[in-house]
Every structure is written in C-alpha cells, then in structure tokens.
Amino acid sequence: MIEHYRDLSGYNAWANQRLFNAVQALSDAQKTMDVGGFFGSLNGTLNHILVGDLLWLERLEGEGEKPASLDAVLHERFDDLWRHRQNVDHRLGQYCSALTDDKLDSFLDYKTSAGIPCHDNIAKILTHIFNHQTHHRGQCHHMLGQLDIAPPPLDIIYYFRENPE
Template sequence: MLKWLQMLAEYNHWANERLYEASSKLSDTQYREDRGAFFASMHGTLNHLLIGDRIWLSRFVGGKNEPRELDGILFESFQDLWQARRQEDARIKAYIASLDEPKLTATITYRTTRSPTVIEQELGPLLVHFFNHQTHHRGQAHCILTGLTGEAPSLDLFVYQRETGDSIIRGHGNLSRAPERRPG
C-alpha cells in the first residue's frame, strides 16, 4: 500500500500543477464566477481543496490548527493560493515519504468537522479517502474549466503514469499533452 500512496502523492502534485496552470489562463471574472459547483466557483473549489488537505494533514500529524470552515477562503489571490498549494503538496509528499507499512495500520482519532463526533480509524484507509477527496473536487474543477473554455487538461491517473513511467512495465502510450475538449 505504501508504494501506491507514494504514487498518489506524486500524482496529486502533478494533477494540481496541471489544474492550476489551466486555471491561470482564466480571467479574474471567470475564476470567481459561480458555475453551480459545490463550492460555486473555481476560486471556491481550489480553496476548498487546500482546506481539505490542511484539515486531513493536521489530523494525520496530530496538529491542533486545522481549518474549521469547509467553504472558507484561505487566499483571495490566485497566485498566493497556487504558492500555498505547492507548499501543501510538498508537505503531503514529505508526510507520505515518512510513513512505513506498520504506521498505515495504526489508528488516529479525530473529531469530524461537521459534527462533534469522535472517530478512531486506521490511517491507511483514511489516506485513500484523502487522495480520493482531492480527485473528486479536481473533477469539479475540470468541469468548471470545460464549461468556461471548452477544454481542460487530462487529470487521469493513467496519463500521469504514462508520462512519468510510474508503475509502467512496458510502453508509454504516445499520449499528447493536448487538453481534453468537450465533444460536439
């Protein structure tokens, strides 16, 4: 499992860079426009992704300063948010690199954000949720980009694997870095 989590940490950074690069081409109006996504806009969605990562990483390391508002805005400036995203991705990779297999079966105890429920859970499955949560909201961001521009970068894990060679035994797939375009 540890090898997969290390791959997911690298993939997370790769996907976020692609997403932020594409988002950097939006006008400020487009970036902040309510597109009907769960966190309304690209601005809200990207901030939520960072909030979620900070909440979970704080829980994983036993921190006490996790954000309390899931829809909060940590950074108004896109460039500041991107810089914070890069720093968080580096923290995530360093944290995953610090783990060993026995730590993945250890438990952590945390209080849920939406209610005062105390949960004790194995770390490994929580890390799977952590990376899945990022993919879920990046999918929403992908939809926002596609709706605004008609295209968005591919964020598929297999594209990452083929570009980097991670877990590939033979071949590379001849993938293009061209964005995905909405059909029709």
C-alpha cells in the first residue's frame, strides 16, 4: 500500500500543476468571480484545498500552519497561492516517501476544526486527503468550463500513462 500512496501523491502534484496552468489563463476578476461553487470562486476553492492540506499536515507532522477556518483565504494573489500549493505538494510527497507499513497501520489522535476528538487510521486519513483534493479539483474543473476555459484532463489514468513505473 505504500506505493499506492506515493502514486496518489505524485498524481496530486501533477493534477494541481495542470489545474493551476489552466487557471493562470484567467483574469484576476475571473479567478475571484463567484460562479456558484461551494467556496464561491476558483480562488476560494483552491484556497480551501490548501487549507485542508495544511490542517492535515499539521496533524500528521505535529507542526506547521494551522488555518483558523476551512474557508480561510490564505492568498488573494494567484502566484502566492501557486507557490504555497507547490510547497505543500512537496511536503505531502515527502510524507508519503517516508511511509512505512507500521506508520500506515497506526492511528492518529487529533481534534477537528470544530474541536471534536478523533482517532483515525493514517492510511484512511491519507485516502481522505487525496480524495478531498480530487473532489474539489472537480469543482474547479466545472468552474473553468463556466468561464469558457477548456478544463484540462485530470483523470488519474493520464497521470499513470505519462509516468509509467
């Protein structure tokens, strides 16, 4: 299973790169336009994905940024958001590269943003992290179409084809 999470980490960074390349073509007004997404705009949604990852990495690593809310906008400027995204994708990759079977089988005690105590398996947490990103990238994919930008293919099979083992 370790290789599975390493694959998901690689896919995650690849898909984020493709998505950010597409969003970069938009004006600042289009990036922040409320197009009816759960977090309103592309900027709001991309910030939310980053917030979620930062919260999970702080729990998993025991250090790092801990945004105050799930809808926090950490970066208004797209370039700053992209740099931060790349840094976090690198951290996720490093975390997955250092995984062991014992670590995957272990459990993490933490509190949710609402203060609810939890005791969850690390492998399931990692599955959630990568699934969460895929879910919200799908929303961004739809928003790009609403803004008349052809969304890039983000299916994981394309990643595997571009990155054979």
